[in-house]
Amino acid sequence: MDKLTKKFRSRGHRITQSRLAITDILSRTDKPLTVSEIRRSLSQRKVTVDKVTVYRELTFLVREGIAGEVDFGEGAKRFESADRDHHHVVCVNCRRVEDVVLRHDIAAEERRIAQKKGFTITHHALEFFGLCASCR
Amino acid sequence: MDKLTKKFRSRGHRITQSRLAITDILSRTDKPLTVSEIRRSLSQRKVTVDKVTVYRELTFLVREGIAGEVDFGEGAKRFESADRDHHHVVCVNCRRVEDVVLRHDIAAEERRIAQKKGFTITHHALEFFGLCASCR
DNA sequence: TGACTGATGCAACTTAGTTGCATTATGATG
DNA sequence: CATCATAATGCAACTAAGTTGCATCAGTCA
Structure with missing residues (x-):
């Protein structure tokens, strides 16, 4: 069981398809992504996730210190791995x-x-x- | 005729009520304002200006170098005097x-x-x- | 005092982001 | 392995930021 899984489970959080897919997308990109870019990437992977879930997941990942939020003043926030x-x-x-x-x-x-x-x-x-x- | 008026007229721009009111509001505030804060301030002064006009005016003022745009990541841009x-x-x-x-x-x-x-x-x-x- | 055209208002629209609620499903426990 | 608490999800409906097209209004210059 990897480190992140352990961290999640120990806090009562679950490993879900969306969680895995979104963290993976963020870890592979070289630039911060908007929610709509993340959604596009999810549908390319044939992972169906509602936009509300994406927002909630990103809020969660930022709170857990796994993702970081940046704003280039475009009217939409961007997210990236926080490492x-x-x-x-x-x-x-x-x-x-x-x-x-x-x-x-x-x-x-x-x-x-x-x-x-x-x-x-x-x-x-x-x-x-x-x-x-x-x-x- | 003041300096700003001269600058505007020389470029073919006009001195309007909204333009005067908005530049005045920006010059008097000590913190950058959102569009809705500017609109609130305008209605306190009994100056009726449509929100579209406020957006267009701010775009104009930024382009002319009179106003500056800042973003605190709140989901709404803020504007202030650019001096x-x-x-x-x-x-x-x-x-x-x-x-x-x-x-x-x-x-x-x-x-x-x-x-x-x-x-x-x-x-x-x-x-x-x-x-x-x-x-x- | 016209007339040119910059500025405005209105309606309608797009997109970001949120909330409430009923439903699903992960994973700890016995 | 079956059960169950609750984390996570989806859907619908909503709020708010910001934009666009177009007809109208009003500064400014000659």
């Missing part, structure tokens, strides 16, 4: 996405802001936008 | 927003990424989330 700490560069023309690992330590900036503003900072969102080599 | 270069800390509980001016030069990071990824980077989005002093 890496990175940001993205998005081509505003072709929507190509590449991962970016910052050189600078944002955590230090967060501590400074927390100190100055009296906030407890839990997370941040940082995405870069522009044109990729082929769209330029 | 300052800053980011935000958002309290996830009470939605209080404070401006943040970064100490670190993001532009340098952008240049590094552009170089490495072959992108031309035009802009970025950076927001911090957490709990404010009173919500903690």
